[in-house]
Amino acid sequence: MTPTGKHRPAPRAVTAAVPVAVAALLAAGGPAVAGPVATPAAPARPAPAASATTGAPGAGDPYFPLAGNGGYDVSHYDLTLRYDPGSRRLDGTAVLTARATQPLTRFDLDLKGLKVTGVTVDHARATHRRDGQELLVTPRTALRPGHRFQVTVTYSGTPAPVTDPDGSPDGWIPTDDGAFVAGEPQGAMTWFPANNHPLDKATYDFTLTVPQGHTAVANGVYLGSRTAHGRTTYRWRQSEPMAAYLATATVGRFRVERYTTRDGVQVYNAVDPREAAAAAPVLKQLPSVLDWESRLFGPYPFRAAGAIVDHAPDVGYALETQTRPLYDSAPDLGTLVHESAHQWFGDSVSLTRWQDIWLNEGFATYAEWLYTEQHGGPSAQQEFDALYARPASDGLWAFPPGDPGSGRNIFATPVYARGAMTLHQLRRAVGDRAFLRILRTWAASHRAGHGTTAQFTALAERLSGKDLDGLFRTWLDTRGKPATSRP
Structure with a gap:
């Protein structure tokens, strides 16, 4: 989703592509998907209602308790x-x-x-x-x-x-x-x-x-x-x-x-x-x-x-x-x-709970950054720096994107912009080749299925060979403005 007046991007002039590392990887055909593509396991279903023969009135989502049904x-x-x-x-x-x-x-x-x-x-x-x-x-x-x-x-x-x-x-x-x-x-x-x-x-x-x-x-x-x-x-x-x-x-x-x-x-x-x-x-x-x-x-x-x-x-x-x-x-x-x-991130690979909506909106927002970077506009790093320059009192830092807190916040700035910032920090930490490999493998291995934040972070660590707990904890789960812009 792209709400008007909140997160709809301003029009940008698009000119010839600039020679950045991601563009070079694309010209070479892009990084391969890692390993065999597994069919995603079915997500865990909510516990049945009190009666063993009555379907639950909700799917167990804490943000929208009556959404979906059990049984x-x-x-x-x-x-x-x-x-x-x-x-x-x-x-x-x-x-x-x-x-x-x-x-x-x-x-x-x-x-x-x-x-x-x-x-x-x-x-x-x-x-x-x-x-x-x-x-x-x-x-x-x-x-x-x-x-x-x-x-x-x-x-x-x-x-x-x-x-x-x-x-x-x-x-x-x-x-x-x-x-x-x-x-x-x-x-x-x-x-x-x-x-x-x-x-x-x-x-x-x-x-x-x-x-x-x-x-x-x-x-x-x-x-x-x-x-x-x-x-x-x-x-x-x-x-x-x-x-x-x-x-x-x-x-x-x-x-x-x-x-x-x-x-x-x-x-x-x-x-x-x-x-x-x-x-x-x-x-x-x-x-x-x-x-x-x-x-x-x-x-x-x-x-x-x-x-x-x-x-x-x-x-x-x-x-x-x-x-x-x-x-x-x-x-x-x-x-x-x-x-x-979003056709890849949100539609083909879907949520298991609304708390994880940064997997939709952060990814789609970062796609905008990458597109702009490769078509004559500001780089993703410049987008990141402009956002990080906002003061600690800015709404960008109101809550962590990995836990918006309630359904009221799932379309708010931190989910989109700080979610994209999280992906940029991941890219800086693992390098362009590993980063694109992570995105492609995520889309392929969960195609037509579901994914969770825990599954994504585990995939990123497996494919990069790096310990990324601190990065994700800081940018996804910690309240307030991170003390440093380094990954």
């Missing part, structure tokens, strides 16, 4: 939605394919503010009731551990965003011609029933029907559209695992551009005409940005890419919605680089 894993969402921007009415049918991880006489889904009109489990009617953001489902027959089941929920109403702890809107956000749909960290539950925590990633199919003249844009590969009786239905498929907060179904009057990159990635850009002139020169650079990031971080992790550029002046941020970042206005180049880098 099952979702493997696929099939979402069929119909939206009328005039009345702002949403009608939906969600079919979740899941596997029980414990005996279940009841389980929860996250869904807020919409009226549920029916629930079935394995095609049999199930009883349900609401408790705040929890939809409690009791199947007709208890589910055995390991049983694969389908739960179908039909619902309707006027979706509305939730307000995040930092005060920003999150979820289904109405616009003057549709909806800006951005779910980080809690907003997915405002428009579909979900196991709404990054621990539970799944694949998705979307069937989205809107009035003719509007476009509905979701994640993944565009499968086509059809128009009949004054409405157009769009179909999308996200075949790589995705956290619920990264899903989108943004609706508006968009100009659409489609093409395939030389690497075979299908690009779909949807741009509000009011933002088209400002967005065009930046979006033109998307293929070169993805190519540059692929040389740094390893192969692009998805089959589709693109951008949704809406005109949503009241939103105040951009979001790395998987395969197709979502912008509230025409982005500058730094923002495009940032949200594109």
Whole structure:
């Protein structure tokens, strides 16, 4: 995420590349990924609820205790939605394919503010009731551990965003011609029933029907559209695992551009005409940005890419919605680089708890620094020095990025800027070759899975052969301004 007014980078002039060590490594093909790439182990699941047959109402995240649910894993969402921007009415049918991880006489889904009109489990009617953001489902027959089941929920109403702890809107956000749909960290539950925590990633199919003249844009590969009786239905498929907060179904009057990159990635850009002139020169650079990031971080992790550029002046941020970042206005180049880098760090490699969000935002911010360094702007060291020069009373030092303290702080300056400073200190400590090897190996070994801060720091020590405990303790975990800028 890149919030406006907080962390959206100022536009920078981009000129010819400068001969720095990282650029030289890229020219040589980049450092190899270290060793065999292991399939990441499944993250630890939260302890079950007090009843051994009732799924927990949350995934155990201390920042968002009711986010996600226990007792099952979702493997696929099939979402069929119909939206009328005039009345702002949403009608939906969600079919979740899941596997029980414990005996279940009841389980929860996250869904807020919409009226549920029916629930079935394995095609049999199930009883349900609401408790705040929890939809409690009791199947007709208890589910055995390991049983694969389908739960179908039909619902309707006027979706509305939730307000995040930092005060920003999150979820289904109405616009003057549709909806800006951005779910980080809690907003997915405002428009579909979900196991709404990054621990539970799944694949998705979307069937989205809107009035003719509007476009509905979701994640993944565009499968086509059809128009009949004054409405157009769009179909999308996200075949790589995705956290619920990264899903989108943004609706508006968009100009659409489609093409395939030389690497075979299908690009779909949807741009509000009011933002088209400002967005065009930046979006033109998307293929070169993805190519540059692929040389740094390893192969692009998805089959589709693109951008949704809406005109949503009241939103105040951009979001790395998987395969197709979502912008509230025409982005500058730094923002495009940032949200594109998230496709590796945050989307493909996902969090296991929100406390570790520096693994998303610090990495995407440092990608901006590296891009600027290699394209005629200030070096990463200059960026670091300018930040370190801020006084100890500055908000940059308000809390350590490895422990923001609460959901209120996960999009604050220390997570982004001091997170990037941590990576720069790591780069200085281990050297460019080892640093890029660490980034590529991290992205490869946790591809389509999850990662933790402890796993990243252990990887950095293993690949560099250095004791980095002091560095990470100082820059990730220690309150206040470090006494020295040396790694």
